[in-house]
Amino acid sequence: MITEPLPAGAQAETSSPKETPAQRDARMKWWREARFGMFVHWGLYSGLAGTWEGKAVGTSGGMEWIENYVKADTDTYAKAAIPLFKPKPMALNRIARPLLS
Numbered sequence: 001m002i003t004e005p006l007p008a009g010a011q012a013e014t015s016s017p018k019e020t021p022a023q024r025d026a027r028m029k030w031w032r033e034a035r036f037g038m039f040v041h042w043g044l045y046s047g048l049a050g051t052w053e054g055k056a057v058g059t060s061g062g063m064e065w066i067e068n069y070v071k072a073d074t075d076t077y078a079k080a081a082i083p084l085f086k087p088k089p090m091a092l093n094r095i096a097r098p099l100l101s
Contacts, residue, residue: 044077047084 019027045066050057052070057063067077 042087044081044085047086048081049084052080 043064045063048057048063048066050059050063050066052066052072057066057069067074067081072080
Protein backbone atom coordinates (compact mmCIF):
# COMPACT_ATOMS: atom_id res chain seq x y z
CA MET A 1 0.00 0.00 0.00
CA ILE A 2 1.34 3.42 -0.91
CA THR A 3 0.28 6.29 1.26
CA GLU A 4 0.94 9.96 1.04
CA PRO A 5 1.52 12.22 4.04
CA LEU A 6 -1.39 14.24 5.33
CA PRO A 7 -1.36 17.94 4.43
CA ALA A 8 0.16 20.21 7.06
CA GLY A 9 -2.21 20.69 9.95
CA ALA A 10 -4.45 17.77 8.95
CA GLN A 11 -5.18 14.97 11.39
CA ALA A 12 -5.95 11.35 10.64
CA GLU A 13 -9.48 10.33 11.46
CA THR A 14 -9.40 7.93 14.40
CA SER A 15 -13.07 7.09 14.69
CA SER A 16 -16.41 7.57 13.00
CA PRO A 17 -17.61 11.18 13.40
CA LYS A 18 -20.90 9.96 14.97
CA GLU A 19 -19.27 7.33 17.20
CA THR A 20 -19.58 7.93 20.92
CA PRO A 21 -16.75 7.05 23.31
CA ALA A 22 -18.81 4.07 24.54
CA GLN A 23 -19.35 2.82 20.97
CA ARG A 24 -15.65 3.13 20.20
CA ASP A 25 -14.78 1.31 23.41
CA ALA A 26 -17.14 -1.54 22.47
CA ARG A 27 -15.74 -1.68 18.93
CA MET A 28 -12.12 -1.76 20.15
CA LYS A 29 -12.74 -4.34 22.89
CA TRP A 30 -11.55 -7.15 20.61
CA TRP A 31 -8.26 -5.33 19.91
CA ARG A 32 -7.41 -4.89 23.57
CA GLU A 33 -8.24 -8.51 24.36
CA ALA A 34 -6.38 -9.95 21.40
CA ARG A 35 -3.39 -7.68 22.10
CA PHE A 36 -1.31 -6.05 19.43
CA GLY A 37 -0.07 -8.12 16.51
CA MET A 38 2.72 -7.32 14.10
CA PHE A 39 3.72 -8.77 10.75
CA VAL A 40 7.30 -7.99 9.79
CA HIS A 41 8.53 -8.92 6.35
CA TRP A 42 11.25 -8.09 3.94
CA GLY A 43 12.15 -9.46 0.57
CA LEU A 44 14.29 -8.95 -2.49
CA TYR A 45 13.46 -5.23 -2.59
CA SER A 46 15.21 -4.66 0.75
CA GLY A 47 18.64 -5.24 -0.75
CA LEU A 48 17.99 -2.58 -3.38
CA ALA A 49 17.56 -0.01 -0.58
CA GLY A 50 15.17 2.13 -2.62
CA THR A 51 17.50 2.47 -5.62
CA TRP A 52 17.44 1.17 -9.16
CA GLU A 53 20.46 1.37 -11.47
CA GLY A 54 22.15 3.75 -9.04
CA LYS A 55 19.24 6.19 -8.82
CA ALA A 56 16.85 6.74 -5.92
CA VAL A 57 13.35 5.48 -6.61
CA GLY A 58 11.67 6.91 -3.52
CA THR A 59 12.43 8.38 -0.16
CA SER A 60 10.01 6.51 2.07
CA GLY A 61 7.71 3.52 2.13
CA GLY A 62 6.32 1.35 -0.59
CA MET A 63 9.65 -0.02 -1.80
CA GLU A 64 8.17 -3.50 -2.05
CA TRP A 65 6.68 -2.08 -5.26
CA ILE A 66 10.04 -1.03 -6.72
CA GLU A 67 9.86 -3.62 -9.52
CA ASN A 68 6.58 -2.09 -10.63
CA TYR A 69 7.77 1.52 -10.17
CA VAL A 70 10.75 1.05 -12.47
CA LYS A 71 8.77 -1.13 -14.91
CA ALA A 72 11.36 -3.90 -14.73
CA ASP A 73 10.55 -7.33 -16.08
CA THR A 74 10.87 -10.16 -13.55
CA ASP A 75 14.16 -11.54 -14.89
CA THR A 76 15.86 -8.13 -14.88
CA TYR A 77 14.56 -7.39 -11.40
CA ALA A 78 15.69 -10.78 -10.08
CA LYS A 79 19.19 -10.40 -11.55
CA ALA A 80 19.59 -7.03 -9.83
CA ALA A 81 17.91 -7.87 -6.52
CA ILE A 82 18.88 -11.46 -5.69
CA PRO A 83 22.61 -10.81 -5.22
CA LEU A 84 21.82 -7.94 -2.82
CA PHE A 85 19.32 -9.83 -0.66
CA LYS A 86 21.35 -11.29 2.19
CA PRO A 87 19.09 -12.09 5.14
CA LYS A 88 21.00 -13.23 8.19
CA PRO A 89 19.84 -15.98 10.54
CA MET A 90 18.04 -14.60 13.59
CA ALA A 91 18.00 -11.05 12.17
CA LEU A 92 14.27 -10.85 12.75
CA ASN A 93 14.75 -11.50 16.47
CA ARG A 94 17.22 -8.61 16.67
CA ILE A 95 14.87 -6.33 14.73
CA ALA A 96 11.67 -7.22 16.55
CA ARG A 97 12.88 -7.63 20.14
CA PRO A 98 12.93 -3.86 20.93
CA LEU A 99 9.39 -3.57 19.57
CA LEU A 100 8.13 -6.20 21.97
CA SER A 101 9.41 -4.46 25.11
